[in-house]
Amino acid sequence: MDEPTPEAALRSAFEARFGRPPALVSDAGGRVNLIGEHTDYHEGFVLPAAIDLRTHAAGAPRSDDLLHVYSEPVGNEVKVSTSGLKPWTGGLDWRAYVLGPFWALLREGWPVPGADILIRSDVPFGSGLSSSASVQVALVGLGAHLARGALVPSDAARLARRAENDFCHVPCGIMDQLASACGRDRHAIRIDCRTGSVEPVPLPPDWALVVADSGVKHSVAGEEYAKRQRECEAGMAVLRDRHPHVRTARDVDRDMLEAARGALADLSFRRLRHVVTENERVLEAQRLLASRDPAAVGALLAASHESLASDYDVSCPELDTLVDIASTVPGVLGARLTGAGWGGNTVNLVRAERAHEVCDAIRDQYARRSGRRIAVRVVHASRGWIATPQS
Numbered sequence: 001m002d003e004p005t006p007e008a009a010l011r012s013a014f015e016a017r018f019g020r021p022p023a024l025v026s027d028a029g030g031r032v033n034l035i036g037e038h039t040d041y042h043e044g045f046v047l048p049a050a051i052d053l054r055t056h057a058a059g060a061p062r063s064d065d066l067l068h069v070y071s072e073p074v075g076n077e078v079k080v081s082t083s084g085l086k087p088w089t090g091g092l093d094w095r096a097y098v099l100g101p102f103w104a105l106l107r108e109g110w111p112v113p114g115a116d117i118l119i120r121s122d123v124p125f126g127s128g129l130s131s132s133a134s135v136q137v138a139l140v141g142l143g144a145h146l147a148r149g150a151l152v153p154s155d156a157a158r159l160a161r162r163a164e165n166d167f168c169h170v171p172c173g174i175m176d177q178l179a180s181a182c183g184r185d186r187h188a189i190r191i192d193c194r195t196g197s198v199e200p201v202p203l204p205p206d207w208a209l210v211v212a213d214s215g216v217k218h219s220v221a222g223e224e225y226a227k228r229q230r231e232c233e234a235g236m237a238v239l240r241d242r243h244p245h246v247r248t249a250r251d252v253d254r255d256m257l258e259a260a261r262g263a264l265a266d267l268s269f270r271r272l273r274h275v276v277t278e279n280e281r282v283l284e285a286q287r288l289l290a291s292r293d294p295a296a297v298g299a300l301l302a303a304s305h306e307s308l309a310s311d312y313d314v315s316c317p318e319l320d321t322l323v324d325i326a327s328t329v330p331g332v333l334g335a336r337l338t339g340a341g342w343g344g345n346t347v348n349l350v351r352a353e354r355a356h357e358v359c360d361a362i363r364d365q366y367a368r369r370s371g372r373r374i375a376v377r378v379v380h381a382s383r384g385w386i387a388t389p390q391s
């Protein structure tokens with residue numbers, strides 16, 4: 001017998017749990033960021049892609065105002081009435097991530113009804129591939145449809161970010177949500193995080209993306225992420241004093257930064273040097289992708305990792321080892337940490353015809369060096385958020 005499609009399997013699981021079919025399935029991508037790390041909250045540039053590791057949310061409206069959400073990855077459920085939703089207090093856990101999207105919609109006047117909801121996801125949790133953004137985008141999309149409204153993907157991203165910033169109190173930028181919502185098959189997207197503009201950038205068909213999971217969990221909700229923002233902000237105060245047109249680090253160039261070096265704490269100088277040079281690398285990578293110069297894109301990935309490790313200080317020994325191993329594996333064009341860092345995955349740009357050998361080689365060499373076997377897999381640049389009515 002044929003295997004059911006993932007959507008049919010989700011429908012059956014929903015029926016088994018709630019005793020009726022779902023009205024809608026909403027599905028959003030995890031993401032891998034090719035380049036442009038820790039630039040989004042400085043209104044800079046990023047070049048991520050949505051991937052084929054995804055979160056699906058199936059839902060059906062209820063006649064009362066109860067949100068009954070079951071998360072398969074967590075193996076638990078939460079029940080809250082829509083009128084009782086308020087920003088999360090206390091320790092952050094999965095419930096905040098699944099309730100925040102409904103709060104964000106309600107706050108902007110969407111008449112979200114009570115609903116039964118089932119979440120299924122194959123985006124690994126806490127591994128820098130945006131499991132939380134994909135859940136939040138999928139749920140914003142689901143909630144908007146249940147409220148009988150039309151939502152464009154960029155608004156799904158904006159609301160998902162609002163949920164993360166103002167409900168979960170996590171000060172993330174807009175990259176993950178825009179990638180998850182606005183991704184395109186076989187494309188990366190170049191995002192200008194000041195204007196929110198999204199440009200599709202075709203990925204050459206003879207290149208593939210491999211992600212290698214360091215096995216070290218990280219969370220953007222941790223103290224270090226917010227600390228980087230404060231360290232940059234201390235330097236930005238000096239730069240704004242000198243240059244009235246400067247609003248964020250996006251407006252700073254190398255000469256301005258170099259000229260201010262003596263007035264900046266070394267830490268702030270290095271943090272900002274990462275942001276300024278990383279923005280340049282994103283724009284350069286976009287140009288090189290158009291000219292299909294893989295070696296040059298690979299070198300930019302290597303430079304990005306080096307800058308993240310030494311200037312922004314967000315790498316860890318496991319990620320450095322993975323990047324080091326990748327530099328010796330035939331078929332790898334370049335590698336770097338992807339996402340916030342401190343753990344999670346590396347992204348490797350590889351020759352498509354060698355992608356599976358590359359996965360084996362990285363896995364084996366990492367096991368030899370560390371004694372641990374990790375997940376190394378090919379991911380495909382995929383579409384972003386999509387909602388499918390079920391009747």
Ligand code: GLA
Pocket residue numbers: 036037038039040041172173174175176220339340341
């Ligand atoms: C996390 C955040 C993003 C971005 C990256 C670092 O993924 O959610 O907004 O800041 O870290 O580039």
